[in-house]
Amino acid sequence: MLLFLDHGPVREIRLNRPPANALSLELIIALREAVESAPHNSSRALLLSGTPGRFSGGLDVPLLLSYDRPTIGKLWHEFYALLKALASSPIPIAAAITGHAPAGGTVLPLFCDTRIMADGDFKIGLNEVQVGLVLPPVILAALRRLVGPRQAERLAVGGILISPQQALAVGLVDALAPTSEVVDRAIHWCETLLALPAEAMSVTRREARKDLVACFGPYTEAELQGVAESWWSPETQSALHALTEKLGKKPASR
Amino acid sequence: MLLFLDHGPVREIRLNRPPANALSLELIIALREAVESAPHNSSRALLLSGTPGRFSGGLDVPLLLSYDRPTIGKLWHEFYALLKALASSPIPIAAAITGHAPAGGTVLPLFCDTRIMADGDFKIGLNEVQVGLVLPPVILAALRRLVGPRQAERLAVGGILISPQQALAVGLVDALAPTSEVVDRAIHWCETLLALPAEAMSVTRREARKDLVACFGPYTEAELQGVAESWWSPETQSALHALTEKLGKKPASR
Amino acid sequence: MLLFLDHGPVREIRLNRPPANALSLELIIALREAVESAPHNSSRALLLSGTPGRFSGGLDVPLLLSYDRPTIGKLWHEFYALLKALASSPIPIAAAITGHAPAGGTVLPLFCDTRIMADGDFKIGLNEVQVGLVLPPVILAALRRLVGPRQAERLAVGGILISPQQALAVGLVDALAPTSEVVDRAIHWCETLLALPAEAMSVTRREARKDLVACFGPYTEAELQGVAESWWSPETQSALHALTEKLGKKPASR
Numbered sequence: 017m018l019l020f021l022d023h024g025p026v027r028e029i030r031l032n033r034p035p036a037n038a039l040s041l042e043l044i045i046a047l048r049e050a051v052e053s054a055p056h057n058s059s060r061a062l063l064l065s066g067t068p069g070r071f072s073g074g075l076d077v078p079l080l081l082s083y084d085r086p087t088i089g090k091l092w093h094e095f096y097a098l099l100k101a102l103a104s105s106p107i108p109i110a111a112a113i114t115g116h117a118p119a120g121g122t123v124l125p126l127f128c129d130t131r132i133m134a135d136g137d138f139k140i141g142l143n144e145v146q147v148g149l150v151l152p153p154v155i156l157a158a159l160r161r162l163v164g165p166r167q168a169e170r171l172a173v174g175g176i177l178i179s180p181q182q183a184l185a186v187g188l189v190d191a192l193a194p195t196s197e198v199v200d201r202a203i204h205w206c207e208t209l210l211a212l213p214a215e216a217m218s219v220t221r222r223e224a225r226k227d228l229v230a231c232f233g234p235y236t237e238a239e240l241q242g243v244a245e246s247w248w249s250p251e252t253q254s255a256l257h258a259l260t261e262k263l264g265k266k267p268a269s270r
Numbered sequence: 271m272l273l274f275l276d277h278g279p280v281r282e283i284r285l286n287r288p289p290a291n292a293l294s295l296e297l298i299i300a301l302r303e304a305v306e307s308a309p310h311n312s313s314r315a316l317l318l319s320g321t322p323g324r325f326s327g328g329l330d331v332p333l334l335l336s337y338d339r340p341t342i343g344k345l346w347h348e349f350y351a352l353l354k355a356l357a358s359s360p361i362p363i364a365a366a367i368t369g370h371a372p373a374g375g376t377v378l379p380l381f382c383d384t385r386i387m388a389d390g391d392f393k394i395g396l397n398e399v400q401v402g403l404v405l406p407p408v409i410l411a412a413l414r415r416l417v418g419p420r421q422a423e424r425l426a427v428g429g430i431l432i433s434p435q436q437a438l439a440v441g442l443v444d445a446l447a448p449t450s451e452v453v454d455r456a457i458h459w460c461e462t463l464l465a466l467p468a469e470a471m472s473v474t475r476r477e478a479r480k481d482l483v484a485c486f487g488p489y490t491e492a493e494l495q496g497v498a499e500s501w502w503s504p505e506t507q508s509a510l511h512a513l514t515e516k517l518g519k520k521p522a523s524r
Numbered sequence: 525m526l527l528f529l530d531h532g533p534v535r536e537i538r539l540n541r542p543p544a545n546a547l548s549l550e551l552i553i554a555l556r557e558a559v560e561s562a563p564h565n566s567s568r569a570l571l572l573s574g575t576p577g578r579f580s581g582g583l584d585v586p587l588l589l590s591y592d593r594p595t596i597g598k599l600w601h602e603f604y605a606l607l608k609a610l611a612s613s614p615i616p617i618a619a620a621i622t623g624h625a626p627a628g629g630t631v632l633p634l635f636c637d638t639r640i641m642a643d644g645d646f647k648i649g650l651n652e653v654q655v656g657l658v659l660p661p662v663i664l665a666a667l668r669r670l671v672g673p674r675q676a677e678r679l680a681v682g683g684i685l686i687s688p689q690q691a692l693a694v695g696l697v698d699a700l701a702p703t704s705e706v707v708d709r710a711i712h713w714c715e716t717l718l719a720l721p722a723e724a725m726s727v728t729r730r731e732a733r734k735d736l737v738a739c740f741g742p743y744t745e746a747e748l749q750g751v752a753e754s755w756w757s758p759e760t761q762s763a764l765h766a767l768t769e770k771l772g773k774k775p776a777s778r
Contacts, residue, residue, distance in 0.1 A: 108681075130678070144474070148467040151474045161673045165415045166441055169478040170384070173362075173471060174463065187674055209682065213656040215759045217681060220652070220659045224677040251469045398728070402721040405728045419669045420695055423732040424638070427616075427725060428717065505723045 017043045018050055025060035026206040028112075028199065036073035037066050039120050041083070041091045048098040055107050061206035062105065064128060065112040066121075068195050069138070074120030077147070077256050078265040085248070092244040095120075096154065096236065102127035103158075103228045108209050108221065112202035114195060118143050118177055122188070126158040127228065129209075129221075132201045133180045135192035140183045145175030148255025152243045157231040163187045271297045272304055279314035280460040282366075282453065290327035291320045293374050295337070295345045302352040309361050315460035316359065318382060319366040320375075322449050323392070328374030331401070331510050332519040339502070346406075346498040349374075350490065353408065356381035357482045362463050362475065366456035368449060372397050372431060376442070380412040381482065383463075383475075386455050387434045389446035394437050399429030402509025406497045411485040417441045525551045526558055533568035534714040536620075536707065544581035545574045547628050549591070549599045556606040563615050569714035570613065572636060573620040574629075576703050577646070582628030585655070585764050586773040593756070600660075600752040603628075604744065607662065610635035611736045616717050616729065620710035622703060626651050626685060630696070634666040635736065637717075637729075640709045641688045643700035648691050653683030656763025660751045665739040671695045 017040075019030040029050050031037040054062050066072050075095075083091060102109060102124065111125035113133040117140045125131045133140065142159060144151045151172045160168035167186045170176070183189045193201045209217060246252060271294075273284040283304050285291040308316050320326055329349075337345065356363060356378065365379035367387040371394045379385040387394065396413060398405045405426045414422040421440045424430070437443045447455045463471060500506060525548075527538040537558050539545040562570050574580055583603075591599060610617060610632065619633035621641040625648045633639040641648065650667060652659045659680045668676040675694045678684070691697045701709045717725060754760060 129681070145466050145470045148470050150470050151477070153477050156474070156477055163674075164418060164441075164672060165478075165481055166417075166444075169475075170444065172478050173383070173475045175466060175471075187672075190674075190678065212653050212683060213759050213763045215757060216653045216656050216658050216763070217683075219754070220664070221677075221681045223659070223661050223664055224673075224680050227673055246473070249469060251467050255467045255470070399720050399724045402724050404724050405731070407731050410728070410731055418672060418695075419732075419735060420671075420698075423729075424698065426732050427637075427729045429720060429725075500727070503723060505721050509721045509724070 018046055020050070022059070023063075023203050024207075025058070025210060026063055026203050027054050027057075027059035027061070028063040028065055028203075029054075031064075031066045031072050034067075036070055036116075037121075038073040038076035038079070039095075040076050040079055041087065041094060044091065044094045044098050048094065048101045051098070051101045051105060051109070055105075059107065060210050061107050062109040063112055063199065063202045063206060064109060064124060065199050065202070066114045066117075068134075069115035069136075071113045071115050071117040072121035072124065073116065074118055074123070078260045078263065081256060081260060088247050089241075089244045092152075092240055092247075096152075096232070096240055099123070099127050099154065099158075100229075100232045103225065103232065106218070108206060110202040110205050112198045113140065113189065114198050116140075119147070123155050125189070126155065126162060129225075130191075130202075130205055131189040132191045132193055132198055132205065133183060133189040134195035134198045135180050136195050138180055139177040140180065140188060141175075141177035142172055143175040143177050145173065147175075147259045148252040150243065150246050150252075153239055154231050154236065158228060161228060161231075272300055274304070276313070277317075277457050278461075279312070279464060280317055280457050281308050281311075281313035281315070282317040282319055282457075283308075285318075285320045285326050288321075290324055290370075291375075292327045292330035292333070293349075294330050294333055295341065295348060298345065298348045298352050302348065302355045305352070305355045305359060305363070309359075313361065314464050315361050316363040317366055317453070317456045317460060318363060318378060319453050319456070320368045320371075322388075323369035323390075325367045325369050325371040326375035326378065327370065328372055328377070332514045332517065335510060335514060342501050343495075343498045346494055346501075350406075350408065350486070350494055353377065353381050353412075354483075354486050357412075357479065357486065360472070362460060364456040364459050366452045367394065367443065368452050370394075373401070377409050379443070380409065380416060383479075384445075384456075384459055385443040386445045386447055386452055386459065387437060387443040388449035388452045389434050390449050392434055393431040394434065394442060395429075395431035396426055397429040397431050399427065401429075401513050402506045404497065404500050404506075407493055408485050408490065412482060415482060415485075526554055528558070530567070531571075531711050532715075533566070533718060534571055534711050535562050535565075535567035535569070536571040536573055536711075537562075539572075539574045539580050542575075544578055544624075545629075546581040546584035546587070547603075548584050548587055549595065549602060552599065552602045552606050556602065556609045559606070559609045559613060559617070563613075567615065568718050569615050570617040571620055571707070571710045571714060572617060572632060573707050573710070574622045574625075576642075577623035577644075579621045579623050579625040580629035580632065581624065582626055582631070586768045586771065589764060589768060596755050597749075597752045600748055600755075604660075604662065604740070604748055607631065607635050607666075608737075608740045611666075611733065611740065614726070616714060618710040618713050620706045621648065621697065622706050624648075627655070631663050633697070634663065634670060637733075638699075638710075638713055639697040640699045640701055640706055640713065641691060641697040642703035642706045643688050644703050646688055647685040648688065648696060649683075649685035650680055651683040651685050653681065655683075655767050656760045658751065658754050661747055662739050662744065666736060667696075669736060669739075
């Protein structure tokens with residue numbers, strides 16, 4: 017599900033779950049463990065990438081529809097833990113958004129240090145509302161941090177998918193590059209940070225991301241239960257099944 | 271003073287107090303009641319509009335100069351109540367800014383969900399300071415939420431009026447349209463939101479606007495008294511009378 | 525070290541410490557006293573300028589390397605006091621950024637009311653990390669207020685120097701002007717504010733800058749000690765000595 021490629025001190029974690037790099041419970045757990053263990057394996061920066069043309073399709077809805085209540089609870093718990101691991105990573109993480117990145121595919125980069133996106137006919141955005149899901153407050157807070165409250169309200173409430181150029185204009189991504197160069201650009205970004213005086217960079221970075229880590233406040237546990245519970249609302253279930261049929265898939269049997 | 275036009279589930283509330291749709295105490299109360307009652311009358315979205323070329327000229331200063339101390343106190347109390355009703359409306363509200371929108375004409379849209387402005391030779395902005403009024407803190411907070419602290423400081427302290435294009439550039443409005451199409455565009459915006467899964471949209475919307483509602487905090491009552499009191503400062507009275515003379519009007523006798 | 529030029533009610537404080545207007549302890553103290561005393565000397569607005577081509581090179585590192593521990597402690601204490609004096613000035617302060625403005629040369633304008641920069645081949649930015657210094661949290665907070673959390677993280681962690689045009693695009697400065705006109709533009713900005721109803725402008729201004737003053741919270745004293753202490757870390761000392769050698773200077777003997 018994950019490939020690891022070391023470029024000197026920069027470890028690339030490549031999502032590798034065909035066809036769309038959709039997020040399953042197992043992938044979420046593996047990704048968190050990869051993020052948390054990297055600094056102990058002498059990596060000094062991380063790079064999160066996908067397949068050319070497909071960064072990640074977000075949560076694997078057809079699969080998740082086969083999950084029972086405790087497993088959905090565990091999924092959201094692990095997803096929040098992954099986001100918190102990204103936000104509080106002691107080493108920098110660049111997102112190389114190599115292609116389509118709807119929903120969860122947008123969420124992961126929100127918690128990274130920088131976002132470089134493939135400049136092609138791709139979509140990015142938090143379209144959770146479009147598919148019947150409430151956008152979890154922690155994710156909304158991270159979005160607001162990047163694009164400001166006005167754009168966050170517009171994008172989140174409307175569940176709007178946008179182009180890479182539009183994403184650059186509102187600040188949802190930081191730079192564009194040809195698809196074949198996105199990973200190299202992200203490696204270069206990491207190397208530039210690593211060339212700086214290490215202590216000054218790290219301490220300043222921790223302070224600059226303190227507000228992002230603070231999104232995971234004392235109410236996160238209660239919030240998590242609400243998010244997991246809303247999965248089972250009739251409206252959400254109906255929208256998710258409609259989406260799955262549109263994708264031409266049956267809910268996975270488990 | 272108000273016209274109501276129902277476009278399916280979208281209720282348009284049109285300001286209709288010639289010549290400039292200036293805000294009197296009665297209009298402010300009527301507008302709040304219209305906003306608060308709409309969800310109970312099966313409206314699912316609201317649209318606040320004005321006359322082509324004139325959205326609203328803001329507070330009716332010549333009339334207000336005839337108000338006594340208790341009435342000015344009541345006016346500000348009701349104005350804050352209107353703004354809070356807009357901010358905390360359970361259904362979306364689009365502002366169709368059909369023309370000139372100085373001062374109070376800018377304030378109302380700040381608390382709506384989206385702002386679509388007529389792309390003509392019109393002015394928008396919080397020019398309160400220009401006419402001798404302190405900009406109330408709740409309004410400054412809502413402005414800061416839309417355009418950020420830097421632009422909010424610049425626009426508010428200078429009391430600057432800007433063009434629709436400039437308003438779009440700084441984020442004071444979200445879109446421009448020909449004057450004759452502003453209302454249609456706002457109806458379309460409402461319909462787009464109403465086509466989304468209703469529960470996911472509403473819950474996400476409430477979360478995305480929580481910071482706006484929070485502008486009305488525990489200190490609002492004390493703030494209100496300060497705002498009402500400042501109306502009677504010699505500088506403010508002198509500036510308001512000068513403005514009224516410039517408008518070629520006598521203060522209304524009551 | 526400072527020149528004072530009165531343009532009617534607008535007092536220009538011009539940095540005048542050749543060759544680069546670098547900040548020594550004495551200059552920092554003198555500048556704070558000038559800012560604090562101006563309102564008592566009938567000035568109604570302030571203007572902070574430098575030499576054409578050189579606004580300020582920031583802290584005078586070669587000189588500071590000759591300071592002992594208590595003096596470095598005093599330097600940071602006085603620098604914070606200067607920043608707080610700028611933030612909480614009862615009269616408006618325009619920064620006329622007449623040229624190069626790295627590090628401390630960027631910090632001072634962050635706390636002013638507006639920033640007009642010379643549109644030439646100059647650099648501006650918080651490159652503290654590049655030279656081995658942690659960016660103090662108060663400064664990061666003021667940067668975040670101007671450019672938002674995303675750009676603040678990017679600029680501060682990378683220690684990035686940018687052009688005047690780039691600074692305008694991200695909001696680090698508010699306007700550009702030819703070098704020879706920067707001071708006049710800043711005087712004009714002050715005069716425009718002073719032409720407004722004074723009380724309405726001042727009260728609105730105080731409210732609009734309350735969040736900037738609030739950056740100096742109850743933890744500032746502890747923060748200050750950490751900042752002063754980090755000066756003596758081996759990495760910082762090594763980077764500062766390398767910088768000094770690159771500048772072709774010996775650390776000043778005291």
